[in-house]
Amino acid sequence: MASTYEAAVTSGPVIEARGLGVKFAVNRRRKRSLREMFIHGTKRDPNAEGNEFWPLRDVSFDIAKGDCVGIVGKNGTGKSTLLKMIAGVLIPDEGKVSVHGKVAPLLELRAGFNDNLTGRENVYLVGSLHGMTEKEIDERFEEIVDFAEVKPKFIDTPVRHYSSGMKVRLGFALISQLEHPIMLVDEVLAVGDKAFKRKCYEAIDRMLANERTMVLVSHNEKDLRRFCNRGLYVKGGSLALDTDIDSALAAYNEDTKAEIEERKKKDEAKKKRAEAAEKKVEAEERAADPEDPDGTGGKDGGQAA
Numbered sequence: 001m002a003s004t005y006e007a008a009v010t011s012g013p014v015i016e017a018r019g020l021g022v023k024f025a026v027n028r029r030r031k032r033s034l035r036e037m038f039i040h041g042t043k044r045d046p047n048a049e050g051n052e053f054w055p056l057r058d059v060s061f062d063i064a065k066g067d068c069v070g071i072v073g074k075n076g077t078g079k080s081t082l083l084k085m086i087a088g089v090l091i092p093d094e095g096k097v098s099v100h101g102k103v104a105p106l107l108e109l110r111a112g113f114n115d116n117l118t119g120r121e122n123v124y125l126v127g128s129l130h131g132m133t134e135k136e137i138d139e140r141f142e143e144i145v146d147f148a149e150v151k152p153k154f155i156d157t158p159v160r161h162y163s164s165g166m167k168v169r170l171g172f173a174l175i176s177q178l179e180h181p182i183m184l185v186d187e188v189l190a191v192g193d194k195a196f197k198r199k200c201y202e203a204i205d206r207m208l209a210n211e212r213t214m215v216l217v218s219h220n221e222k223d224l225r226r227f228c229n230r231g232l233y234v235k236g237g238s239l240a241l242d243t244d245i246d247s248a249l250a251a252y253n254e255d256t257k258a259e260i261e262e263r264k265k266k267d268e269a270k271k272k273r274a275e276a277a278e279k280k281v282e283a284e285e286r287a288a289d290p291e292d293p294d295g296t297g298g299k300d301g302g303q304a305a
């Protein structure tokens with residue numbers, strides 16, 4: 001297994017995306033991967049109505065071993081969708097993504113946990129889905145629970161009784177035990193208190209020091225600058241920039257500033273139009289008022305007579 005990975009990275013990038021695109025279809029089920037069905041079940045997508053659209057299209061990039069790549073962009077531009085395609089959770093409708101090496105995905109806050117199973121059962125289930133043997137999980141179980149700071153009395157309670165923070169902590173603790181060479185992390189660092197965040201940072205530092213590759217989706221600039229050497233800026237459904245993290249964030253911030261200015265101008269113009277329309281209506285009402293045809297409110301009527 002390791003040799004396959006080494007062979008792949010010495011001969012090229014760890015992740016290769018070529019002309020990647022995904023569409024969310026109207027009134028028909030999109031092709032779903034097994035993983036996707038596991039996470040979301042077989043129910044129809046509730047959003048699959050209205051027009052078909054491509055949240056992402058024509059996205060190409062290479063990621064080398066040891067890179068830590070931040071994906072930045074506005075809400076809804078397809079960052080998580082891109083990560084899901086790399087993880088194999090979503091099948092692209094166009095193009096291809098090749099991933100050379102095992103992937104440790106931390107994509108959803110609950111890490112694919114089943115609410116009806118206990119914390120312990122979920123650790124074994126999700127751990128084994130990620131390729132850990134029972135023995136490996138046995139050996140690391142205590143460390144996982146310690147890291148997650150889940151009290152012993154809760155570990156045998158169904159996770160539906162856990163707070164969202166507890167679920168995220170347990171999910172992160174489990175995934176950080178995986179020795180997979182590629183880590184995909186989606187906004188997970190946004191959750192958890194300060195002390196837990198510090199532990200996560202240290203865990204990620206350790207993983208990155210080990211020449212592992214990470215792709216991180218985050219709106220937190222500090223996190224992005226701390227870990228990432230590269231940035232992919234996703235804008236309007238395509239890859240606008242593939243550069244160093246500072247330049248990617250600078251471009252994103254510049255666009256955000258311009259957009260805010262544009263919105264302000266539009267709001268001001270709208271306000272002015274509304275005021276002008278209001279004045280016009282008032283003037284028309286006054287003009288139509290037989291008691292006050294000159295619009296003076298009758299103040300100078302007596303003088304004129």
Ligand SMILES: Nc1ncnc2c1ncn2[C@@H]1O[C@H](COP(=O)(O)OP(=O)(O)OP(=O)(O)O)[C@@H](O)[C@H]1O
Nearest residue numbers: 024045047048055074075076077078079080081082
């Ligand atoms: N399963 C789905 N069915 C239909 N539309 C979807 C589905 N998943 C995502 N979308 C839509 O695709 C677009 C991209 O979503 P995505 O979650 O990838 O954006 P994002 O950049 O990660 O957003 P955020 O920063 O808010 O997390 C959005 O318009 C979203 O509503």
